Amino acid sequence: MGDDEKNPAREVIADYAQAHFRYFRTADGAVYAQKLGHPVARPIRSQGTTGSHRQELLVGLYKDGKGVFNGTAMKEALDLIEALALSEDVQPVHIRVAPGFDGATWLDLGRADGLSVRIHPGGWDVRVPDPQEVCWRRTQLTGELPIPAKDTDGKGFDHLFRLCNFANAGSEVLAMAWLVGCLGPSVPVPAPFLTGPQGAGKSTAGRMLLRVVEGMTGDLRRAPKDEENLIAAVAAGWVTALDNLSHMTPDMSDAMCCIVTGAESVKRALFTDGDVFRVGYRRPLLLTGIDVGVIRPDLAERLLPLRLERPKVRRTEAELWAEYEPVLPVILGSLLDLTVKVRATQAETPTETRMADFAHLCAQLDAAEHLGALAAYRASLDDLNDDVIEGDLLAQTVLTHAETMTPGQPQQMTSTEWLAALSRLYAGEELRSLPKGWPTTGKVLSDRLKRLQPTLAARNVLIDSGRTKAGRYLEMTRPAPTPQHEQPELP
Incomplete structure (x- = not known):
């Protein structure tokens, strides 16, 4: 056969x-390859070293005896495959946790x-997922988890909390609720902030909580210096754990x-004038540190303080991990058992908290196990x-100003007038x-x-704002x- 009759390498x-x-x-246009019958998918444009x-x-x-091909042939073939794949159906890829069929x-x-583990209303089991149902994406941050044990009777949490110094x-029940929340692909969970005195084992406890979900290779990291690097680290894994925050x-x-x-x-795609790429992220977050200084109110609503104490008997790291x-x-296995039980339990959704999904999870946990999770969350x-x-x-x-106000009688002033009044109150005599x-303008x-x-x-x-013909105001x-209704006397 002549060279002109042979199939080109591409x-x-x-x-x-x-x-x-x-x-x-995927929805953002990235093309993935999935080996037939296997749930793991890889981006075809990845140039990763492994x-x-x-x-x-x-x-x-x-x-398979097809030969060794040069980079040009490989590039041309992948270009063709990518073009053909853009007409295929859209399917998402997931890291660590994913929604499946039938709830x-x-x-x-x-x-x-x-x-993988399939968590369903009737329980959980270990199997290889149908590639049409779940496509896993793995990175260097995806560690291996052991096959979970069956019929643990909740003993796993006893082991875990015996090794941590909550x-x-x-704090223990909130840690349990957070771990259950980590297995929910669509439930935002507040970020545990492990605090305590020096020597309380905050980093060790953080690693132990992290490795329940990420495996023994999961580890804490220093906080990146800028938002861009933080987002890159978050997008590459499931739980992001940052250690020793001080500011x-x-x-x-x-x-x-x-x-x-x-x-x-x-962001703008590299080597292009107008193309962009999108990175969506919502991940469980875990933090450790003694004190991060002033906490902004919006972040405070998304934190879950877990307090630790110094152990009475010191143990080496090697002993703890052994x-x-x-x-x-x-x-x-205990976490999976509890997750199935919590999801099968009905409970009302508390509406007074910002993280209503997590509050509802706490209410479900209380209905299932009566551990006081919702009360602990409100106290935190x-x-x-x-x-x-x-x-x-x-x-x-x-x-301080509110203490001088008559209950039930709102005060309205412009923001500039409020600034002057509050500044005088702070300055005092x-x-x-x-x-x-301190604010410099209204x-x-x-x-x-x-x-x-x-x-x-x-x-x-309560702070409110509005507008009249004279202009905007703060109230x-x-x-x-609230008056207590008198109870009728019993006959």
């Missing part, structure tokens, strides 16, 4: 690829054989709020409100200098009070106590 590669892989696109689709093709072609949820165990039962800039605080409740980043790793299958929010007020002199001044960061004051609205409302001070109200 056609050999394209024919082989389409015979052994399924190609599809596990890229290009490497899969090269190895498969060589082992099920899947947990990727990160194994080479594709075994200061009270409230948080306003931009980083806003970015963490977006991570918890979900957002999208749009005890943790063998019981990880039991811990994971109350503590965080105290932290916000202690770090904000404007909030303290507003509360001593004519103290206004502190750094507009700045109005914006600050809007941020403080939830915190002040938790202290029975402050201290609601009157």
Whole structure:
């Protein structure tokens, strides 16, 4: 056969690829390759050093006797495959946790054989998911989880909390609720903030909570210096765990709020004039540290403080992990058992909290196990409100002014008038200098009070705004106590 009768190398590669892989696109237009019968998908344009689709093709072609092909032929073949895949149906890819059919949820165990956990209303089981139902995407942050143990009778949480130094039962039950929330692909969960004195084992406890979901290779990381690097790290994994936080800039605080409740980043694609790519993210977040300074109100509503104490008996890291790793299958099995039980339980959704989905999960946990999760969550929010007020002199001044108000009688002034009144109150008879960061204009004051609205409302001070013919105004109200209805006397 002459050279002109032979198939070009790009056609050999394209024919082989389409015979052994399924190609599809995601909503953002990225094309993925999925080996037939296997749930793991890889982006065809990935140039990763390990596990890229290009490497899969090269190895498969060589082992099946098709030969070794140069980069030009491979590029031309992948260009054709990508163009053909853009006409295929859209299917999402997921990292670690994914929704399935019939109300099920899947947990990727990160194994080479594709075994995953299917959590469904009737229980949970381990199997390889149908590639049409779930497509896993894996990165270098995707660790391997053990096969979970069956019939644990809740012993896994006993093992876990014996190794952690939580200061009270409230922190333990909130940690349980957070772990259950991590297995929900569409439920935003507040970020646990592990706090306590030096030597309380915050980093170790953080790793233990993280590794229940991410496996033994999961680890804590230092907070990136900017939002762009933070988003890149978040998009590549499921749980993002940041260690030893001591300071948080306003931009980083806003970015963490977006991570918890979900957002999208749009950037210009490299080497193009007008193309963009989208990165959507909503991930569980875990933080550790002794103190991060002043907490902004919007972030406080998305935090879950878990307090630790110094252990009475010190143990080495090697001893702790030697005890943790063998019981990880039991811990994971107990978590799956509890997740099934919680999801099968009906409960009313509390409406007074910002993170209503997590509050509902706590209510379900209480209905299923009677652990006081919702009360612990409300108490934690109350503590965080105290932290916000202690770090904000404007909030303290507003509360001082509110104490002089007649309950039930709102006060209306322009933002400039409120600024003058609050500034005089802070300065007092001593004519103290206004502190750094104090509002300098009525507009700045109005914006600050809007941020403080939830915190002040938790202290029975309501801030509202409106407009009349004379202009805009701010209204402050201290609601009157709700009268108690007299109980009729029993005969």
